[in-house]
Amino acid sequence: MKFGVGQAIPRIEDPRLVTGRGRYTDDIDPGTGLAVAFLRAPLAHARLVSVDTAAAAAMPGVHLVATQADLDADGIGEIHCEHQLSNADGAPMTMVSHPPMVREVNRTAGDIVAVVIADDVTLANDALELIDARYEGRDAVTDVYAAIEEGAPQLYDAYPNNIAFDWVAGDHDETDAALAAAADNGFEIFDIDVINNRVIINSMETRPIVAEPDPEDGTLNIWCGTQGPVGIAKQLTAALGLSKG
Structure with a gap:
């Protein structure tokens, strides 16, 4: 049976991986290029008080140090949710x-505060240490149930109690009737909370990307580890004002 549940999927990639012939983002060489490094917020929830990038920008070998204010000034768009439930x-x-x-x-801890573009990744990382970012910490929660309680720290004004949406599958009335019938027939009914772990792909390469703009036709070539190239292209073209091609 083709595509059956539980059917094994033959692996064809192993020979090249175990013999050192795997191709990763770091193997992509678009020629003379620059390296990017990001300064990330150390706190889970905070107000960004100030960012001083002058010292980093003056460092030899550094071509650009930018913050969100610079992106706003250049008209760079935002990241949008692709699915509306x-x-x-x-x-x-x-x-x-x-x-x-x-x-x-x-x-979120790890939100990007500033970006450095330099001759190589070592210079870019060194420049990050010269950026003076000041934060005003705010209360944060790391538990889903605590986050939806009354009085919990709010992340977005648009989402009261931090609930982005409430989604239901199935028919409540039919389910209640079936459970009631089961109880009437001597079956014991149990209530459980099923807490799932975070479900997401876990690539060997965590956040690598190589971008190569083509000055002749205005296209942008991207190499990165992803299972969603169409979604990435959609987000980038919208944010950068590029044609979808």
Whole structure:
């Protein structure tokens, strides 16, 4: 049976991987290029008070140091959610966008605060240490149930109690009737909370990307480890104002 549940999928990539012939993002050589490094927020929730990039920008070998203010000035767009789900009442979920870097408030540890472009990655990382970023810490929660309680720190004004949407599958009335019938027939009913772990691909390469702009036709070639090239292309063309081709 083709594509059956539980059917083994033959692996064809192993020979090249175990013999050192795997091709990774770092193997891509578009010629003379520059390296990028990011300064990331150390706090899970904070207001960005100030960012001083002068010392980093003056460092030899550094071509650019930018913050979200620079992206805003250049008209670089934001990152948008690609899928809009419906709430249990049928209303569409409220959509919010996300700036590429922290504009005023970082809502996740690791949010990008500044970017450095330099001759090589060592210089770029050294320049990061010269950026003076000041934060005003805010309360944060790391538990899903605590995040939706009344009075929990709010990340987005558009999402009361930090609930982006409430989604329901199945028929409540039919389910309740089936459970009631089971109880009437002597079956014991148990209530459980099923807490799933974070479900996401876990690439060997975590955040690599090589970008090569073509000055002749205005296209942008991207190499990165992803299972969603169409989605990435959609986000980049929208943010950068490029044609989808």
